[in-house]
Amino acid sequence: MTAPSTAIVASTATASARLRRTTAALALLTAASLLGACSAQSQPDGAPGATGSTGTTSGTGAAAGPELTGELTVYAAASLTAAFDDLATRFEALNPALDVQPIVYDGSSTLATQIVEGAPADVFASADEKNMTVVSDAGLLADPAQLFASNTLVIAFPPGNPGGVTGLDDLTKADLSVVLCAAEVPCGAASQRLLAAAGLTVTPASEEQNVTAVLTKIKADEADAGLVYATDVAAAGASVEWIVPAGAADVVNHYPVATLAGAGNPTAAAAFVTYVLSADGQAVLAGYGFSAP
The missing domain is CATH 3.40.190.10 (Periplasmic binding protein-like II)
Structure with a gap:
């Protein structure tokens, strides 16, 4: 998909970033698989936390729905760069058939303007409620925004x-x-x-x-x-x-996040928002110095 001019990055930088993220994602996925195998061997079927032939989990921490595939485009406030890069890597590791595109970071007002003008984003994470309201007032939220950090x-x-x-x-x-x-x-x-x-x-x-x-x-x-x-x-x-x-x-500053109306990948967008709000997502954010909403 074509991003607005302010979000364009050099193809070599994008490829390098994606390679680093993919490598990290594979490492996380391998670790998760090994842990899951050990857990399955140590717990009988039917025990709390055991995974049977029909029990699977997704990146949201809830019972798995359809496998997440395709691409996911996230627009996020510049102050979220380190934390959301980490969250994206972990989310990809949990959903290996999904490709989280290099996240578009900028000032929240700039991102809100781009979204209102038609930028092809699936998720918007703002550094304040005011700029999320701009997007909401334009009728561009699929669901009400939720606070996830401060x-x-x-x-x-x-x-x-x-x-x-x-x-x-x-x-x-x-x-x-x-x-x-x-x-x-x-x-x-x-x-x-x-x-x-x-x-x-x-x-x-x-x-x-x-x-x-x-x-x-x-x-x-x-x-x-x-x-x-x-x-x-x-x-x-x-x-x-x-x-x-x-x-x-x-x-x-309180940070809201929301799935956008007309998202190209609404299922993955909703799952990513849920992941950000989950206990795992909140722990990652806390590790980068963010406080609770």
């Missing part, structure tokens, strides 16, 4: 903290280069709420269309500081340093 903001800066940032007040200093998400993007809207609650006005050196772009500039030492999600700095490791600003706990 996130909070931190102040990130290059290693060594060259700007000497100790709190939100420092972001107002004229001699500091501060990067923020644009106001229409979930991380930007949250940043504005956080700054407004502190009675502060910040003039950023640039406003980015997704949180990944903000973090990239900080990691490249092109900015003294910026507001990003706690999950982003967790994934960045030693490439950035960070502090939790005052009031962060009062500014929380």
Whole structure:
């Protein structure tokens, strides 16, 4: 299927990404098969958790329905990149006849606009409820969106903290280069709420269309500081340093996910949403620093 221009990636990069995902998926599938075989040998038929000749499970953790096949296209907020790549790999391992396409990541407002304009997505995962509402109001949800995670903001800066940032007040200093998400993007809207609650006005050196772009500039030492999600700095490791600003706990982004109306693969889309909401899916998200919805 043809993705919008902003989602196009080089064919070699896509092939490489798919190869890495397939390799990981096969490893997970092999491990799952071995565990299943051991379990079947150790439990008699009819025992709790035993798998008989008619008992199978799917990637949703429920009784299996039709085998998931074909392709699945997911649009997700940029802050979900690491977690959703992991979820997609695991979901493919559980459903080996299904091909999860390289997930399209961007700012939620950008993705919502693309979906409303006809982008061929099966699932949409937004970093806020506002942009999911845009898609819902356009009549493009197959089912009501469901919250699956939450996130909070931190102040990130290059290693060594060259700007000497100790709190939100420092972001107002004229001699500091501060990067923020644009106001229409979930991380930007949250940043504005956080700054407004502190009675502060910040003039950023640039406003980015997704949180990944903000973090990239900080990691490249092109900015003294910026507001990003706690999950982003967790994934960045030693490439950035960070502090939790005052009031962060009062500014929380809640993430909704939904199957889209007109999805090319509605069965797989619904199953993926169920997997994200499942105990296994929630454990993966927690491992990447996301909090409960």
